[in-house]
Amino acid sequence: MEIVWGFLKKRFGFLLTFTICKGLVFITPLLFAEVLGSEDFGVLEYALAGMGFVLNALFNLGVPGAYPYFMLKRKETSLKNGFCLHPVWLATIFIFQTILFYLDIIDQKAYLTLNIAFIISNQLFYSTKLKSHDNPIFAVLIDSGVYLVLFLAYTFSLMQLISLSISTISPIIIGYCLFYCLRSAWDYYRSEKREIFSNYLKILGYSKNLLIASFLIFLITSSGRIVTEWVFGFEKVGVYGYYFRLAAVVVMIHQVVNIAFFKKMYTVNPGILDKYFAIFFTAIYLLSLLFFWVSPFVLGDFSKYFVETYEDNRMIYLMVSCQMVLWIASALNSNIVDRENAVSANNYRFLMLIGVSFGILVLTKNLITFPMLAYFVYFVILISCFIQYYSLFKKGVRFYRSPLVLGLSAIVTSTIFFINL
Incomplete structure (x- = not known):
């Protein structure tokens, strides 16, 4: 009993943050099911937990799985700056898919799915880093990010500031994508530049198997x-x-x-x-x-x-x-x-x-x-x-x-x- 009580005291902040954030992750899609049309809700679900998850595996190149392998198991901290290039790669993907959208090569449904995949990729990368360094509170916040944004949109709809549909959700998602683009620039600016590209290539050399693995497991699940x-x-x-x-x-x-x-x-x-x-x-x-x-x-x-x-x-x-x-x-x-x-x-x-x-x-x-x-x-x-x-x-x-x-x-x-x- 003392062990349980000690764990609860030590992890109270984490458990409180987790309960609030994951509660919103759980309830937000259910709230959207009540207000969106059947087709729009299906599109949102497909993007959030279907194709968005699978594409995230391709975008991330297996790098999130490489972080604990190099930092925790092999203790190769000299590679740490190489991981700072990864968000820049993700931002490049966002820019490319935005160009495709404005050239009318992809439609709004595909663009929404790609943008949510971009967000999930960033969430997975940053939360893995935080979990690896025993920072679970911020890991939970990052993990839940897209759902917190969607819950905010739902709150705005209750205040009659917006009406919920795929066409109104999409700009909100784009705004959140821009936040991660700015974060990638900041991470790169603050990073140690010495051997950063060679370190990133070394990380990718290991993560190529993880890329295939994460893509396949996301595709299955x-x-x-x-x-x-x-x-x-x-x-x-x-x-x-x-x-x-x-x-x-x-x-x-x-x-x-x-x-x-x-x-x-x-x-x-x-x-x-x-x-x-x-x-x-x-x-x-x-x-x-x-x-x-x-x-x-x-x-x-x-x-x-x-x-x-x-x-x-x-x-x-x-x-x-x-x-x-x-x-x-x-x-x-x-x-x-x-x-x-x-x-x-x-x-x-x-x-x-x-x-x-x-x-x-x-x-x-x-x-x-x-x-x-x-x-x-x-x-x-x-x-x-x-x-x-x-x-x-x-x-x-x-x-x-x-x-x-x-x-x-x-x-x-x-x-x-x-x-x-």
Whole structure:
């Protein structure tokens, strides 16, 4: 009890900041679902948590994952100034996509998606740096940035200063992009210039595998919204995204753990991690099922969107709820794969999984139902987690308890799904 109390006292500021920020991250998209049209909400969800996440992996070149590797594991602090060039690279991408937009080469929806990808890239880079140096409060603020901006826009709409639509959200997002451009210039101005370019190239030499890895893992874990848009259109993306957001309340617990104990992911013995991961995954899965069963009794009085869509999409809600433990597992496993330098071999297996999955979807696109698509996405993410465990096993890193928990949860999930389908 004293340990828990000591942790709470030590981390009170972090927990308070986290609760406020992540509460807004959770509730803001749900508020937008109530006021935006179905198509516009689908476009926003696609940009925020679908293609925006995948593109962020390409924009970032794997550099965020390289930071803790060089700074925490290898202690190569001489490379630190090389990381100051990375925001400049990201700013260059923003300038390029803005030129494409003003030349009418890309439309507003694509420009919004690219700009949100740019913001997510910066958020991930800066928050990783902050977490690596035990600065979790600012890491949470940075991580939540785009949602805080959107919540501010929602507040302005309540004050009737603006009316919410994609055309009014886009300029606000552009303004936030400009903030990161100015920050990149400031970081470069303050940096030590000696060997800065050669250091950045050395970082990229390591991060190229992480680039592929982060792109593939984001493509797999964010695939729900992407394939939903491809098969059913933006309106169904809105439905999928709404229930994903509801289910993601448990992800807040993972984020506390990941931010507060980030350094330990790169230092603690894998056997100890396996033990705690298994307990954590069990708790997350049971909480997800509890929230799934309780939420209809709570949200029916508060959300018009929920009332209008729940009956037809109950199985979608079930699948994304059960998917949360896999989403969390893949994120935590990625840290260990990076740490054990098992990235390259893991990438080949991910590529095979994506290729086979895409082939199946092409063949079944005109036959698959929305619930079966959600189940298919769940199953693909499950396989990706076991691929990570296999890659670690080949490196001599044994995880036994946590994959067993995921396997048992998949059996329970499949049973509930097919009984109620």
